[in-house]
Amino acid sequence: MNILVFTKRVAATQEEELRITGEGQAVDLSKVPFKVNDWDNYSVEEAVRIVDKAGGSVTAISIGDAESDEVLRRAIAMGAKDGFLVETGDVLNDPFARGELIRSFIDKEKIPFDIILTGVQSEDDQFGAVGGIAAALMGLPYASMVIGIDAVEADHVVIRRELEGGLQEKVKVTVPCVLSIQSGINEPRYVSIMGIRKASKVERKVFKADGYEKGSPKIELTKWVYPEKKGGATMLDGELADVCGQLLGILKEKGVCQ
Amino acid sequence: MSYTLIVAEVRRGVFEERNLDSLGLGALLGAQSVLLVPDGAYQVPDKFVDAIVKVKAAEEVYLNPMNMGRMLEAAFAAKGKPDNILFTQSSSGMEAAAYAAGLFGMPVITDVSGYDRDAGIFLKSYYSDKVFGQFKTAGVPAILTVRSGSFREFAAEKTAAAAAETIDAAAVETRTFVEYVEEEKTDIDITKAEFLLSVGRGVGNQGEVSGYEELAGILKAVLSGSRPVIDKMWLPKARQVGTSGKTVKPKVYLAMGISGAFQHIAGMKDSDCIIAVNKDPEAPIFQYAHYGIVGDIHKVRDKLKELAKG
Numbered sequence: 001m002n003i004l005v006f007t008k009r010v011a012a013t014q015e016e017e018l019r020i021t022g023e024g025q026a027v028d029l030s031k032v033p034f035k036v037n038d039w040d041n042y043s044v045e046e047a048v049r050i051v052d053k054a055g056g057s058v059t060a061i062s063i064g065d066a067e068s069d070e071v072l073r074r075a076i077a078m079g080a081k082d083g084f085l086v087e088t089g090d091v092l093n094d095p096f097a098r099g100e101l102i103r104s105f106i107d108k109e110k111i112p113f114d115i116i117l118t119g120v121q122s123e124d125d126q127f128g129a130v131g132g133i134a135a136a137l138m139g140l141p142y143a144s145m146v147i148g149i150d151a152v153e154a155d156h157v158v159i160r161r162e163l164e165g166g167l168q169e170k171v172k173v174t175v176p177c178v179l180s181i182q183s184g185i186n187e188p189r190y191v192s193i194m195g196i197r198k199a200s201k202v203e204r205k206v207f208k209a210d211g212y213e214k215g216s217p218k219i220e221l222t223k224w225v226y227p228e229k230k231g232g233a234t235m236l237d238g239e240l241a242d243v244c245g246q247l248l249g250i251l252k253e254k255g256v257c258q
Numbered sequence: 259m260s261y262t263l264i265v266a267e268v269r270r271g272v273f274e275e276r277n278l279d280s281l282g283l284g285a286l287l288g289a290q291s292v293l294l295v296p297d298g299a300y301q302v303p304d305k306f307v308d309a310i311v312k313v314k315a316a317e318e319v320y321l322n323p324m325n326m327g328r329m330l331e332a333a334f335a336a337k338g339k340p341d342n343i344l345f346t347q348s349s350s351g352m353e354a355a356a357y358a359a360g361l362f363g364m365p366v367i368t369d370v371s372g373y374d375r376d377a378g379i380f381l382k383s384y385y386s387d388k389v390f391g392q393f394k395t396a397g398v399p400a401i402l403t404v405r406s407g408s409f410r411e412f413a414a415e416k417t418a419a420a421a422a423e424t425i426d427a428a429a430v431e432t433r434t435f436v437e438y439v440e441e442e443k444t445d446i447d448i449t450k451a452e453f454l455l456s457v458g459r460g461v462g463n464q465g466e467v468s469g470y471e472e473l474a475g476i477l478k479a480v481l482s483g484s485r486p487v488i489d490k491m492w493l494p495k496a497r498q499v500g501t502s503g504k505t506v507k508p509k510v511y512l513a514m515g516i517s518g519a520f521q522h523i524a525g526m527k528d529s530d531c532i533i534a535v536n537k538d539p540e541a542p543i544f545q546y547a548h549y550g551i552v553g554d555i556h557k558v559r560d561k562l563k564e565l566a567k568g
């Protein structure tokens with residue numbers, strides 16, 4: 001099994017205050033730390049596990065600026081054999097443009113594969129769309145929300161998709177195919193700084209995105225805005241003991257606590 | 259004909275409630291609304307659409323994105339190409355929307371939660387609702403997935419009853435349904451709890467979880483969590499709150515270290531009283547909470563333990 005796994009470097013904004021610049025032109029990420037997209041961490045791990053059992057090799061691919069090399073090194077430290085960076089100067093907001101770029105890159109470079117893995121979604125843009133678009137453009141079968149891979153055969157895989165409310169569906173998909181991996185499918189291995197340093201010795205290939213079709217963007221992000229305030233919470237202020245006392249008071253008032 | 263094609267989501271014989279949001283956005287878009295639905299014994303809100311296209315296919319065939327491509331083609335043949343196609347933002351809608359976009363070369367915007375009709379602008383969340391992007395499509399038919407809870411109040415009743423027609427759909431071989439797999443039954447049912455203490459990624463590491471278990475014990479609350487906590491196996495799957503976990507409605511929902519992503523909010527927003535503790539004053543969860551505390555959850559946990567014991 002040759003597996004291509006897509007991995008994206010994203011801004012870790014969960015604990016950061018985000019500022020929109022100018023008249024809504026951009027989101028200032030200059031002080032925000034970056035990391036591997038959580039979902040892609042699970043899919044790299046899954047790719048490595050499949051190859052450990054079925055043989056073959058894992059190639060990690062990232063689309064982004066030179067800094068994205070970081071997530072390729074990480075993937076190599078986890079067990080990927082190769083790392084390919086498709087280098088692009090501009091941020092491709094449109095998932096269609098990224099899907100098209102993936103199709104034409106794989107096509108033009110004649111990269112062999114049996115299975116392509118992506119994450120269900122990027123933490124930053126949350127489109128959840130790149131895998132499905134790329135699959136359709138390549139004429140491959142597709143499944144997303146993949147929460148278990150039960151069988152990997154030469155011509156098909158049996159997977160479980162996560163649905164709403166804890167329900168799953170078991171599905172058979174022919175190979176080659178594209179699968180988008182849901183978080184929680186496995187326990188991604190720990191990657192040490194030493195491991196990443198060692199992985200740096202493995203050569204990563206850089207391809208310029210200009211050399212491939214990505215079509216013209218089909219959607220345009222015209223402006224960034226803050227969320228509309230919905231009234232919001234009554235904030236409990238004061239010293240820690242005071243705030244916690246107020247909280248206990250609310251619990252009593254609601255009758256869930258004496 | 260200028261129309262919006264609304265792809266209904268049905269699962270196990272149920273016409274999902276979040277379809278109402280697609281009907282609402284359909285009404286805002288202004289064109290006629292045509293509902294695509296598998297032919298079955300569903301309660302379809304036919305008052306809210308102008309026409310219905312029933313697909314002669316089993317639910318599992320209908321929900322398969324590869325088959326959906328063929329069904330859409332059949333619908334286009336019957337009705338012409340629509341202005342926009344709406345899917346639900348869900349496990350089946352997200353999958354089929356992206357695939358259809360690739361198949362038909364159409365623009366796609368997912369998780370749409372707002373629409374400005376005059377400006378023709380769609381609103382889409384970024385960074386778990388910390389900021390939103392305003393999007394325009396290049397004036398061509400687009401595919402959109404609709405966030406649950408965002409548009410249902412705009413669904414408008416039509417004057418005439420919707421006419422229905424039926425189309426056929428053949429199933430592909432490349433992806434086939436095998437079976438549904440139910441979640442294992444557990445003794446604790448978080449949907450029955452009156453008081454949930456729910457922890458998120460802000461807990462930091464597994465070693466901290468036991469402290470929250472203790473606090474839950476002292477407060478007589480049941481411990482639940484957001485997805486990352488369950489993904490990391492710090493709590494069992496049955497304790498997950500959200501779209502892919504449980505929908506809960508306790509008297510009190512105390513959320514500690516949870517940011518307030520839409521998939522989480524959808525599972526707890528109807529709780530009687532929501533209290534959020536987060537160190538980020540801008541955390542989206544404060545928009546849904548009744549009471550909020552900005553601070554370190556571990557310190558709040560320890561102080562609550564001390565006060566509640568004493």
Ligand SMILES: Cc1cc2nc3c(=O)[nH]c(=O)nc-3n(C[C@H](O)[C@H](O)[C@H](O)COP(=O)(O)OP(=O)(O)OC[C@H]3O[C@@H](n4cnc5c(N)ncnc54)[C@H](O)[C@@H]3O)c2cc1C
Nearest residue numbers: 458459460484485500501502503515516517522537554555
């Ligand atoms: C198809 C699909 C289904 C999903 N289903 C679900 C679901 O059912 N349930 C669900 O929850 N999610 C679900 N998600 C995931 C969801 O999108 C979010 O990723 C998730 O809810 C984030 O969880 P969180 O708030 O715990 O983590 P984060 O978003 O990382 O937030 C952590 C928060 O903790 C705060 N924090 C950190 N440290 C501290 C501290 N010491 N003191 C105080 N605050 C602190 C931070 O400021 C931050 O706000 C789903 C996603 C997809 C794509």
Ligand SMILES: Nc1ncnc2c1ncn2[C@@H]1O[C@H](COP(=O)(O)O)[C@@H](O)[C@H]1O
Nearest residue numbers: 006007063118119121122127128129130
């Ligand atoms: N710039 C990128 N580089 C590598 N992979 C990407 C990139 N953008 C999206 N992907 C892949 O597509 C998945 C879904 O992304 P999205 O549609 O942006 O939510 C991600 O989890 C990645 O696996």
